[in-house]
Amino acid sequence: MAVRPVLKMGHPILQQTAAPVTDFDDPKLAAIVGDMFDTMAALNGAGLAAPQIGESIQLVIFQVANNPRYPTAEAVPKTILINPTITPLSDTQVDDWEGCLSIPGMRGLVPRYQSIRYTGYDLNGTPLAIEASDFHARVVQHEVDHLFGILYPQRIKDLRYFGFESELFPADLS
Numbered sequence: 001m002a003v004r005p006v007l008k009m010g011h012p013i014l015q016q017t018a019a020p021v022t023d024f025d026d027p028k029l030a031a032i033v034g035d036m037f038d039t040m041a042a043l044n045g046a047g048l049a050a051p052q053i054g055e056s057i058q059l060v061i062f063q064v065a066n067n068p069r070y071p072t073a074e075a076v077p078k079t080i081l082i083n084p085t086i087t088p089l090s091d092t093q094v095d096d097w098e099g100c101l102s103i104p105g106m107r108g109l110v111p112r113y114q115s116i117r118y119t120g121y122d123l124n125g126t127p128l129a130i131e132a133s134d135f136h137a138r139v140v141q142h143e144v145d146h147l148f149g150i151l152y153p154q155r156i157k158d159l160r161y162f163g164f165e166s167e168l169f170p171a172d173l174s
Helices: 027-042 134-146
Strands: 045-047 059-064 076-088 093-100 103-111 115-121 125-131 163-164
Touching: 027 134, 045 076, 045 093, 059 134, 076 125, 076 134, 103 115, 103 134, 115 134, 125 134
Parallel strands: none
Antiparallel strands: 045 059, 059 076, 076 115, 093 103, 103 163, 115 125
16 A cells, blocks of 8 residues: 555646446455555545545545544544435534645634434445534545535635634644
8 A cells, every 4th residue: 555645725636526436346446445544644634535646436534543633533433435425414513623635734614514424335335324423524524525526615604714724723833
């Protein structure tokens, strides 16, 4: 497996809708997943979408456990999610700060559904159906947005709450 370069905001692949995965037996799929986990770990990410490493397919991964970029975040289980759909469990949305490996050094205040149900498939094509709330739900929504060409700044309601981490949170740099 390998750490792959992460595409940055503005790259055309990050602006398009990714293709659904149709062949779960393709050995390339497992190799992409391995590269994604290596890349996410190397960059202290909470999640990663295949388009971020140049693979325009509907595949996301996420996992949070003792992440220095999100020191107070609750744990999120290691998950491979293919061809996902998200259903909000209520209309309640919560604003919180987000970052993205495709927009390094920046954060924005983003509204997300507090509780969701997400469905899709694991690497073997086995169906998944999981309910999540709070940070777990936020991570899933953020990553799945990538599959539809949406980056978190497109969801920010007030651009006064979008900027460089060093300016927004100077005390966190000590």
